[in-house]
Amino acid sequence: MGEFLSVERRGKVAVLTMSKPESMNAIGTHADCDDIINTLRVLGEDRGVSAIILTGSGKAFSAGGNLKSMQERKGIGVLDQPDSTRANYRRGVQAVIRALMDCEIPMIAAVNGHAVGLGCDLACTCDIRIAAESAKFACSFIKVGIVPGDGGAWLLQRVLGYPRAAELFLTGDRFDAQTAKDYGLVSEVVPDAELLERALAIADRIVCNPPRALRLTKRLLREAQHSRMSDILELSAAYQAIVHETADNREAINAFVEKRAPVFTGE
Structure with missing residues (x-):
């Protein structure tokens, strides 16, 4: 992969670590963006991957955009006109x-430190979020005189609801991991040293399930965020028709009837 993300495979789990601690894992260049996009594409084509953990190196999850690049009018933000x-x-x-x-692929954000602006929104794209005790959050675009240009205005209110999202975007206030849990932004707060272990434990509970059904279940959840119930019923029927023809579905039913542990192959 590229220089922004490091990828470690642990069985069916891929651990993606943002690896620019010197800039607090800020995303500053198109190469950084391309690395994330290409990594997700490669993993998406790998049927052996059933969960992804996204985390950061050093003291930050991600500090968001690179303010120095903004000041110099280069990189992924403001340009000449x-x-x-x-x-x-x-x-x-x-x-x-x-x-x-x-x-x-089901994604878990393991927020190890500062998740600020774009960094907070990156976490919001994940399906499950847990945080280290030292993690800090902020929807701080307003503090540097800009709006959330990355879709955060859509993301955060679907996680927290409009009133709380509005409060966080309009104040730009920072808040700690326990407050993030109280708000519902993260589901767990764990000691720093146990963060990755806990994320892997959650991932293990996911990847023991049939891979095709996992991916289609996530797609249904995503589509349900902006679809009518009638549309989701139609999509659910179509997806159900697909998974009923998989070998893993037959194995799951046979194992249940025979009172044994299933062995899934992804077929």
Whole structure:
């Protein structure tokens, strides 16, 4: 893969670590964006991957965008004139968010430190979020005089509801891991040293299930965020017809009837 993400395979789990601790894992270049997008594409094509853990190196999960690049008007943000800036956002950071949202592999955010601005929104694209005790969060675009240009205005209110999301975006306030749990942004807060172990334990409870059904279940959950019930019923019937023809479905039923542990192959 590229230089921004390191990838470690642990059986059916892929651990993705943002690996620029010197910049607090800020995303500053199109190469950073392309690395994330290409990594997700490669993993998505690998039927041996059934869960992804996204975390950061050093003291940050991700500090979001690179302010130095913004100051110099280069990188993935502001450029020489508005139309160029608009196109720059679309091909860079917004393409990253689209790739994360389109990923059908269940994703766990293991927030190890500061998750600020875009960094917080990256965590919101994941299906499950847990945090280390030292983690800090902020939806702090307003503090540098910009709006959430990465889709965060859509993401956060679907996690927290409109009133809380509005409070966080309009104040830009920082908050700690326990507050994040109280808000419902993360489901667990664990000691720093136990974060990855806990994320892997959750991933193990996911990857023991049939791979095809896992991916289609996640797709249904994603589509249900913006679809009518009638549309989801139709999509559910179609997906159900697909998984009923898998070998893993037959194995699951046979194992249940025969009172034994199932052995799934992904077929």
